[in-house]
Amino acid sequence: MSETPLHFKTISELASQIKSKALSPVEVTESVLDRIREQDPHYKSYATVMADQARASAQAAEQAIAAGNYLGPLHGVPIAVKDLCFTKGVATMGATKALMNNVTDFDCTVVQKLNAAGAVILGKLNLTEGAMAGYNPEFQVPVNPWGADLWSGASSSGSGVATASGLCYGSLGSDTGGSIRFPSAACGIVGLKPTWGRVSRYGVLALAESLDHIGPMVRSAADAGIMLQAIAGLDPHDPTTLPNPVPDMLEGIHQGVRGLRIGLDEKYVTENTDPELVQSVLAGIKTLETLGAVIVPVQMPDISGYMEAWGAICSSEALAAHEATYPSRRDEYGPWFQGWLDNGARVTGAEYAKANNVRSACRGLLNNIFQDIDVIGCPAMTTPPFPITLEEMYGPSFLLDDPNWGRFTVPYDFSGSPTISLPCGKNSDGLPLTIQFVGRHLSEPLLCRVGHTFEQTTDWGEFRPNIS
Numbered sequence: 001m002s003e004t005p006l007h008f009k010t011i012s013e014l015a016s017q018i019k020s021k022a023l024s025p026v027e028v029t030e031s032v033l034d035r036i037r038e039q040d041p042h043y044k045s046y047a048t049v050m051a052d053q054a055r056a057s058a059q060a061a062e063q064a065i066a067a068g069n070y071l072g073p074l075h076g077v078p079i080a081v082k083d084l085c086f087t088k089g090v091a092t093m094g095a096t097k098a099l100m101n102n103v104t105d106f107d108c109t110v111v112q113k114l115n116a117a118g119a120v121i122l123g124k125l126n127l128t129e130g131a132m133a134g135y136n137p138e139f140q141v142p143v144n145p146w147g148a149d150l151w152s153g154a155s156s157s158g159s160g161v162a163t164a165s166g167l168c169y170g171s172l173g174s175d176t177g178g179s180i181r182f183p184s185a186a187c188g189i190v191g192l193k194p195t196w197g198r199v200s201r202y203g204v205l206a207l208a209e210s211l212d213h214i215g216p217m218v219r220s221a222a223d224a225g226i227m228l229q230a231i232a233g234l235d236p237h238d239p240t241t242l243p244n245p246v247p248d249m250l251e252g253i254h255q256g257v258r259g260l261r262i263g264l265d266e267k268y269v270t271e272n273t274d275p276e277l278v279q280s281v282l283a284g285i286k287t288l289e290t291l292g293a294v295i296v297p298v299q300m301p302d303i304s305g306y307m308e309a310w311g312a313i314c315s316s317e318a319l320a321a322h323e324a325t326y327p328s329r330r331d332e333y334g335p336w337f338q339g340w341l342d343n344g345a346r347v348t349g350a351e352y353a354k355a356n357n358v359r360s361a362c363r364g365l366l367n368n369i370f371q372d373i374d375v376i377g378c379p380a381m382t383t384p385p386f387p388i389t390l391e392e393m394y395g396p397s398f399l400l401d402d403p404n405w406g407r408f409t410v411p412y413d414f415s416g417s418p419t420i421s422l423p424c425g426k427n428s429d430g431l432p433l434t435i436q437f438v439g440r441h442l443s444e445p446l447l448c449r450v451g452h453t454f455e456q457t458t459d460w461g462e463f464r465p466n467i468s
Helices: 011-019 025-043 051-066 109-116 157-164 181-187 221-231 266-270 275-290 307-321 335-346 349-369 390-394 410-414 444-457
Strands: 046-049 078-082 120-125 171-175 190-193 213-218 261-264 294-297 375-379 419-426 432-439
Touching: 011 025, 011 051, 011 221, 025 046, 025 051, 025 078, 025 120, 025 157, 046 157, 051 120, 078 109, 078 157, 109 120, 109 221, 120 157, 157 171, 157 181, 157 213, 171 181, 171 190, 181 190, 181 419, 181 432, 190 221, 190 444, 213 221, 221 419, 221 444, 261 275, 266 275, 266 375, 275 294, 275 375, 275 419, 275 432, 275 444, 307 335, 307 349, 307 410, 349 410, 375 444, 419 444, 432 444
Parallel strands: 078 120, 078 171, 261 294, 261 375
Antiparallel strands: 046 120, 171 213, 190 213, 190 419, 375 432, 419 432
8 A cells, every 4th residue: 555645644643753753743834834835726725824823833843842742642733723713813704704804812712722732723714604504705615625516515614625635634613504524524534523512612603502513524533533632621611511521532442343232224324315325324334233333223203394493593593693793794794694694583582492392302302212322323414525516605595405405414413412424435426425423422432433443444534535
């Protein structure tokens, strides 16, 4: 097998070489900055490149490591964050014209934690406006490295594109209805949506506060654990964070899956899902069964009636999040998000209450399923990445017209359940296919172990777009 190019190494691989001083954080950072300068005019993943700050962080990391003060596997590793995360002295725009001059004098908690772990933050990544489905015409649309005409996966699209294209070694995304999992699936990388409350949202622009999750988008399950380890934990600035101690996310990662109980509802997996994707997901679950996992038939609840509730909750909470600029600066929003906020303004208190009751019912039904299983196996999307035009992505409506768009994602935003999604194959056009595992609350170490075991048994973790 040929040597992995430097820009496509995992965080785990890079960390061991930085720790041993075989690689210099300064040289690695300069290499990635050069690659961003050369490649990102095409891929359009970065909203802001923080080159000077990245160089200073890399130099500090190199000096600390030389002095014997190695902080851990993110020390000296170049990563990037979604442009929802406040960064001191750098604009956090959320891909909306109304926030183009939004510069704070502090870092959000997750950025503080990444800095404390010694990570080198390269910059801020592009996204859909307000972290919903469509883009503001004032901002660029990230280009999927698997094909310029393909969807790059909704709101954390810049995070997916940058990580898949070798323009960072890992990134942060956010997930309210699927926006860690969709771009991870569309771009062929690993995405981990933590338990709701596991990671602080302080200083992160909200879409819908009761649904938003912050999590890593990376190239391996172990890398997901490494990044989550750094950003997780109780935060006094965010009262919704959980007080539970943060475990070692990589503990037992090499122990395999013997005895693991995987819940499988074949109807849920196959109905209205691309046939090649179904075949790949079922084959992935079968692979784990050959390693000692136990497949347990389950019956997933019919969630077709729950999607309307998600829209009512998300749009009305987005309205609250943007009250400083909407409706006073309504014309500065793009057509898609403008319409979304308009929808939120029409949601009555009674309608929000009913939608919240539906969410609670969905959460209860999912909790019951986990009585006899450890994880649920299913796809993350209903299709591989699909063709789409710029006009559609900038336009007033897209994605939510399909009633099936979020059936593998939204229920687990409702329930706050942790999930990991990772490549499990390719279709007849050579495009990535993705499997998702959903766990009990606070079971992220188990999900990392399941993902790592799957990666070690297959070669899909090394399946990358054909770019220089």
